[in-house]
Amino acid sequence: xxxxxxxxRYDPDVDVKPHFEEYTLDLAPTDRVLDGxxxxxxxxxxTLTYRRSCAHGVCxxxxxxxxxxxxxxxxxxxxxxxxxxxLEPLVGFRVIxxxxxxMEDFFAGYRSIKPYLIAGEAPAGAERRQTPEELARYExxxxxxxxxACTSSCPITWANETFVGPAAIVNAARFxxxxxxxxxxxxxxxxxxxxxxxxxRTVFNCTEACPRDIxxxxxxxxVKRTLLLEQV
Amino acid sequence: xxxxKYDAIIVGAGGAGLMAAxxxxxxxxxAVVSKLYPTRSHTGAAQGGISAAxxxxxxxxWQWHMxxxxxxxxxxxxxxxAEVLTRDAIDAVLELEHMGxxxxxxxxxxxxxxxxxxxxxxxxxxxxxRACYAADRTGHMILQTLYQQGIKxxxxxxxxxxxxxxxxxxxxxxxxxxxxxxxxxxxxxxxxKCVLLATGGFGRIFSVTSNAMAxxxxxxAIPFRRGVPLMDMEFYQFHPTGIYKFGILLSEAARGxxxxxxxxxxxxxxxxxxxxxxxxxxxxxxxxxxxxxxxEGRGVDGKDYVYLDLSHLPDELIDAKLxxxxxxxxxxLGIEPKxxxxxxxxxxxxxxxxxxxxxxxxxxxxxxxATITGLYSAGENACVSVHGANxxxxxxxVDLVVFGRRAGRHMLDFVRHSDLPALPVDPEFLARAEVSDxxxxxxxxxxxxxxxxxxxxxxxxxxxxxxxxxxxxAKAGLVELRSRYARAGIDDHGTTFNTDLMEAFELGAMLxxxxxVVEGALARQESRGAHYREDFPTRDDVNWLKHTMLRKxxxxxxxxxxxxxxxxxxxxERKY
Numbered sequence: 184x185x186x187x188x189x190x191x192r193y194d195p196d197v198d199v200k201p202h203f204e205e206y207t208l209d210l211a212p213t214d215r216v217l218d219g220x221x222x223x224x225x226x227x228x229x230t231l232t233y234r235r236s237c238a239h240g241v242c243x244x245x246x247x248x249x250x251x252x253x254x255x256x257x258x259x260x261x262x263x264x265x266x267x268x269x270l271e272p273l274v275g276f277r278v279i280x281x282x283x284x285x286m287e288d289f290f291a292g293y294r295s296i297k298p299y300l301i302a303g304e305a306p307a308g309a310e311r312r313q314t315p316e317e318l319a320r321y322e323x324x325x326x327x328x329x330x331x332a333c334t335s336s337c338p339i340t341w342a343n344e345t346f347v348g349p350a351a352i353v354n355a356a357r358f359x360x361x362x363x364x365x366x367x368x369x370x371x372x373x374x375x376x377x378x379x380x381x382x383x384r385t386v387f388n389c390t391e392a393c394p395r396d397i398x399x400x401x402x403x404x405x406v407k408r409t410l411l412l413e414q415v
Numbered sequence: 416x417x418x419x420k421y422d423a424i425i426v427g428a429g430g431a432g433l434m435a436a437x438x439x440x441x442x443x444x445x446a447v448v449s450k451l452y453p454t455r456s457h458t459g460a461a462q463g464g465i466s467a468a469x470x471x472x473x474x475x476x477w478q479w480h481m482x483x484x485x486x487x488x489x490x491x492x493x494x495x496x497a498e499v500l501t502r503d504a505i506d507a508v509l510e511l512e513h514m515g516x517x518x519x520x521x522x523x524x525x526x527x528x529x530x531x532x533x534x535x536x537x538x539x540x541x542x543x544x545r546a547c548y549a550a551d552r553t554g555h556m557i558l559q560t561l562y563q564q565g566i567k568x569x570x571x572x573x574x575x576x577x578x579x580x581x582x583x584x585x586x587x588x589x590x591x592x593x594x595x596x597x598x599x600x601x602x603x604x605x606x607x608k609c610v611l612l613a614t615g616g617f618g619r620i621f622s623v624t625s626n627a628m629a630x631x632x633x634x635x636a637i638p639f640r641r642g643v644p645l646m647d648m649e650f651y652q653f654h655p656t657g658i659y660k661f662g663i664l665l666s667e668a669a670r671g672x673x674x675x676x677x678x679x680x681x682x683x684x685x686x687x688x689x690x691x692x693x694x695x696x697x698x699x700x701x702x703x704x705x706x707x708x709x710x711e712g713r714g715v716d717g718k719d720y721v722y723l724d725l726s727h728l729p730d731e732l733i734d735a736k737l738x739x740x741x742x743x744x745x746x747x748l749g750i751e752p753k754x755x756x757x758x759x760x761x762x763x764x765x766x767x768x769x770x771x772x773x774x775x776x777x778x779x780x781x782x783x784x785a786t787i788t789g790l791y792s793a794g795e796n797a798c799v800s801v802h803g804a805n806x807x808x809x810x811x812x813v814d815l816v817v818f819g820r821r822a823g824r825h826m827l828d829f830v831r832h833s834d835l836p837a838l839p840v841d842p843e844f845l846a847r848a849e850v851s852d853x854x855x856x857x858x859x860x861x862x863x864x865x866x867x868x869x870x871x872x873x874x875x876x877x878x879x880x881x882x883x884x885x886x887x888x889a890k891a892g893l894v895e896l897r898s899r900y901a902r903a904g905i906d907d908h909g910t911t912f913n914t915d916l917m918e919a920f921e922l923g924a925m926l927x928x929x930x931x932v933v934e935g936a937l938a939r940q941e942s943r944g945a946h947y948r949e950d951f952p953t954r955d956d957v958n959w960l961k962h963t964m965l966r967k968x969x970x971x972x973x974x975x976x977x978x979x980x981x982x983x984x985x986x987x988e989r990k991y
Contacts, residue, residue, distance in 0.1 A: 196909045213749070225863030229906030229915040234455075236627040239663045239743060241555060242455040258746060279598060280912040286452065299563035300515030310512040312524030318517060325517050325549070325556060329454050363515065 186210050187267040188219055190231065192281050201278070203269075204228075212262035216270075217245060220256060220282075233282040240394055243330030246273055247282050253332040253392040273335035289331050292347045296355035296373055301366030317362040324357035324402060326395040333389035333399050339382050346382040347374070349389040349399050356402045359409070371410055380406050416843075419605045421446050421571075422830040424592060426578050426634060427613035428453035430554070430812065431794025431819035433561035433570075435611050435776075438823030440568035443830045447570055448594055448605065450577045450629060450917070453562050457615050457627040458815065461554020462740065463668030464531060464546030465511075465812035467504035471521060472528045472544040477501040479536060480545060482984055484810060487533040487697045488767070488803020489944035490986035491647070491960065491979055496799040498982065499774055500810070500817055507816040508547050516560045517549050519736070529736075530671040533697040533807040533991075542695050546809045551666050551739045557812060576603075577917055579846035581610065581637050581790075584836035589790035591838065593846040597917065600910030602850065604842050608830045609789040611822055612638060612770060612778075613815075616795040617928040619921075621763035621878060622870035625657055625664035634796045636924035638770060639931065643790070644781060644966045646798040646977065647768035648928075649935030649946045652806055653879050655701040657762025659720040661747050665740045665759060667808040669725060670694040672736055676705070677722045677756060678713040684721075692991040699805040699945040700991065702761040706879050715758060722756035761879055767806055767945065768935070769798035771964065771977070776822025782964050782977040789829070789836065793822045800962065804944020853919045858904025862919045865899045869922075872896070873929055877936055882949040886937040893930050900926060930972075935963045938974050956986050 186208050193201035206223050217235055224231045233256070234244040240258030247256055248271040250264060261268075276284035305311055327350060334340055334348035355374055359367045374380045380403055389399040421444050425432045428449035439445045449456065468475040480501040485492045512518055512526065519527040528544040536543040549556040565572070573594070579602065580593040591606040617632025618624035639645055655676070656665040670676070675683045676694055688704045689696035696704075709719050725733060725741070730753050733741055741752045750757055770792040771779040777786040794815040801814055876889035900922060907915035941955035942948050961976035 194909060194911065196911050213747075215747075224915070225861065229862075230909070232907075232912050232914050236451055236455045236629045237457065237460050238628055239460070239661070240746070241460050241552070241739075242451075242457075242627060244451070244455050260746070283912050290452070294566050297567075299567040302515075305509075305513035308509070310509055310518075310524075310526050313520055314524050315520050315522065317524075318520055322517060322550075325559070326552070327559075328459070328555070329452075358515075361515070361517070 184210060184212060185266070186219065186261055188223065189267060189269045190281070191271040193278050194230070194280055210261050212260065214261050215257050216249060216259045216261065216268070217257040219261065232280045241328060243328035246330040246332040246335070247271065248273060253336045255330060255332070255394045258394050273331055275335050275341045286331065289334060289348070289350070292351040293329065293354055295347060296351050296370055297366055298354045298358065300358065300361070300364055301369070302363050303365065311363045313362050321357050321360040323397055324353050326397055327353050327357070328395060330394065332392040332394055336388040336392035338386060338388065339384060343382060345378045347379055349403060352380060352403050352406060353397060353399055356406055359406065374406055375410050380410065416601050417603045419446065419603060421605065421607045423609050423611065423826050424448060424605055424607040425611045425613060426592060427456070427615060427794070427796065428572065429456035429458035429613065429615055429794060430557050430561060430815035432611065432613035433565055434816055434819030435613065435793060435823030435826065436570045437561065437564050437568060438820060439827045440565070440570045443827055445571065446573050446605070447565070448573045448576045448578060448592070450575060450597065452574050453565070453572060454558060456558055457630055459555045459558040460627065460664065461557070461812055462551045462664060462666035463671065464529065464548035464553050464809045465508060465557070465816070466531065466534060466545045466809040467508040467547060467813065468501065468545060469505060469508065469526060469528060469547065471525045474536065475543055475545055477505060479538060479543065480504065480534070482538050483534050484801060484807055485984050486539070486989055487807040488805055489954065489989055490803065491800070491943060491962065492803035493800050493980040494982040494984065495980045496774060496801045500801045500813055503817040504813045507813065507820065511557065511560060511816065514560050514564050516556050519548055519550065529668065530695060531808045532667050532670065532695045532701070533692070542692060546671065548668065551668055551737050554812060557816070577920065578633055578637060579850065579920070581641050582839060582842050583641065585839060586836070588788040588836040590836040593843050595850065598912055600913055602843055602846055604838065606835065606838055608833050608835050609791060609826050611776070611791040611793060611826060612796050613792065613794045613819065614796050616766045617925065618763045620869060620873050620925045620929045620932070622874040623657060623662040623760065624763035625654055625662055626763065631921035631925050632928035633921060633924045635769060635931070636927035639927055639967055642967060643778060643787065644771055644964045645768060645931050646771035646964050647800060647935065647962050648931040648965060649939050649963065650767035650804045650944055651763065651932060652698055652765040652767060652945045653702040653761040654698055654764035655705055655761050656723050656759040658743065658747055659758035659760050662762040663743055663747060664762065664764070665723060665743065665757065666737070667698070669723060669737055669740060672732060673728050674723055674725045677724050678708045679715040679717065679721070680713055684708050689991040696991040697805055697807060702879050703947060705761055720758045720760045723759045724756040725752045726754055726756060763878065765806055765811060766795055767798065767800070767802040767804065769796050772797045772799055774799070774821065775825040776818055777825065781966070782975045791822045791826055793818045804946060850916065853905065853916055854908050856904050858906070859902040860899055862903045862905060862922055865896055865903050866922050866925070869896050869925060869929060877933055880947050880949055881936050883937065886933055889933045890937065893926065893933060897926055931965055934965055934972055934974065938963055960986060
């Protein structure tokens with residue numbers, strides 16, 4: 184079956200500005216969008232550039248904009264779209280080449296919320312205890328693969344470069360609501376600012392974009408509620 | 416181009432590399448080099464669990480775990496290493512928990528455990544609950560947790576740097592690597608007192624694989640070209656349950672939780688082959704059961720796949736304990752596993768062989784115990800050997816945490832007592848020559864076609880079932896593929912983020928890995944674990960209770976045998 188891939192291309196070595204190129208490919212409806220990209224790279228045009236690795240939605244390399252919405256190219260099948268699909272790099276990030284964007288600011292945002300367990304001495308020769316209910320309180324947030332689909336879907340991040348973004352907030356929440364963690368106050372202080380949760384306008388784009396089905400917006404709302412009520 | 420200098424360089428940012436880095440962070444000047452962002456590493460795709468004899472759910476002992484590991488590996492496991500693996504596993508799992516890993520829990524708050532293939536109570540009596548897990552994304556949680564610790568300890572990460580060469584001083588010490596910064600195309604020398612190779616596996620040499628596209632064996636091929644040996648490369652594991660055609664892994668945890676394999680007639684065939692453990696027999700055996708069913712015409716609709724059936728399991732159990740793999744079935748197959756069985760076939764999964772090391776991760780020079788000063792390896796890249804001829808499920812995660820940690824600790828001690836070796840003259844010469852050749856040679860053929868033919872040939876001639884005939888054909892095929900590779904070219908001649916160049920370089924590494932697999936498989940005239948020879952269908956302990964060591968010399972490939980460490984368990988027939 185013929186599909187048309189319309190791809191936003193930009194190579195800083197030769198291009199002054201981005202442009203679109205089209206490729207017609209014979210693919211099955213059950214092929215992944217990534218299979219189409221590979222088909223182009225391997226048999227039509229080896230200069231097409233994108234990141235990819237696991238090819239089944241767990242490594243987070245190939246988040247991109249497909250028909251105006253963010254997806255992982257490896258977790259999206261052709262049958263979800265029409266005969267013609269438009270691929271663009273994630274919005275709100277500097278483009279390095281074609282579909283590859285600069286992730287440095289995204290990871291800096293992640294690092295800023297102290298994404299690691301902050302806790303005192305662990306018991307010797309035993310685990311810290313945590314009940315299934317306590318785990319359930321934050322387990323959803325642990326699914327994050329740092330693909331940036333949510334952060335790049337958020338209109339606030341397009342306009343405001345200092346907003347820490349939904350992915351960083353989700354990862355802060357992952358620790359704030361972990362019964363073993365003692366760093367909630369520090370993280371809440373970081374998020375209780377106009378570059379933190381209060382920038383969020385509850386647009387729900389991030390929840391829609393998340394390929395791991397994390398309730399991103401609700402998690403941000405949780406953090407806001409915690410700040411207002413001053414209790415975890 | 417730039418020059419970097421560290422005490423230690425770690426190549427690979429998966430579980431083994433990160434675990435080693437955490438041991439040294441803040442105490443030595445180190446860098447972790449990865450061709451990906453660390454969180455993209457393939458450790459993150461591991462699903463079902465990490466075993467340790469915690470005994471939280473039922474009685475268990477590390478000696479039982481050790482026995483299962485040795486028997487699972489068809490007795491070619493080095494037993495001194497298996498003892499370290501299974502003893503240290505307990506402490507390693509607790510350390511991960513202390514770092515914040517969100518394990519599934521028992522009602523009293525301790526870590527929950529579940530069944531996995533080949534793990535038994537009391538030396539083979541019945542399955543035991545030994546696998547600690549975080550839903551069916553245990554590897555994801557290990558990778559995230561270790562990366563978080565890396566951030567906490569302010570580890571230097573050189574993200575998206577591709578290793579091109581491994582450097583040795585004139586007196587034979589490892590002294591750094593040459594790497595290409597993917598974003599700029601610049602080639603750099605990274606000089607250090609010691610190097611850890613922890614780059615994962617090479618499953619991409621097969622056409623159906625669970626491995627990430629990054630799993631091209633760079634960390635095997637580069638040292639191999641420099642004369643470092645590779646051990647037991649013929650032992651390559653095919654996981655029984657990959658999604659049909661895609662190869663995407665459906666965890667053994669699915670069977671650990673009660674899932675059943677069924678052939679085209681609807682029969683639960685595993686019990687015919689393994690009456691005690693049934694569907695939870697080790698992976699090499701279950702993959703062969705499936706091969707046999709298909710060969711005898713009992714595949715589904717006469718085709719080359721069978722079913723993994725979860726439809727009899729409670730919906731709540733599937734949602735709580737197997738959410739990711741059932742999501743894969745919905746996404747890629749359009750199948751609801753709560754009601755319908757999933758088509759599966761064996762998928763290339765894990766290299767038991769690799770760079771030979773001692774218990775501290777030091778790389779062995781040859782079949783003697785001599786080591787190469789300053790060179791370390793851990794994880795799938797290495798061969799300690801704790802997996803022997805067939806790795807048990809969950810033991811890869813144990814391996815990378817236990818031996819990544821031991822290597823990191825030994826390296827820390829090493830850098831404190833060691834000077835910086837001098838670089839060889841013109842250290843970037845070979846790497847620059849190779850890159851410049853790949854960039855400039857005329858394209859008489861597409862790299863992708865050479866790669867595809869390699870993958871199909873390896874799947875056809877050197878996978879679950881092998882013979883002298885198929886392997887000889889593969890060896891000849893590799894000669895032909897190499898000459899095609901020399902004529903193949905690329906389209907992208909630029910400097911910025913040139914993934915066309917990267918893929919071409921990786922294909923060169925894949926050819927080296929394939930050659931080592933075929934060479935080892937041809938030499939080993941017996942069947943043991945994952946290595947099954949139709950022409951030598953039984954195990955031969957008289958001649959082959961030995962590791963193979965393969966080395967590149969000026970006179971070609973040289974294969975020698977190395978003895979196996981046997982401490983507790985004498986080899987016996989392997990029945991389940």
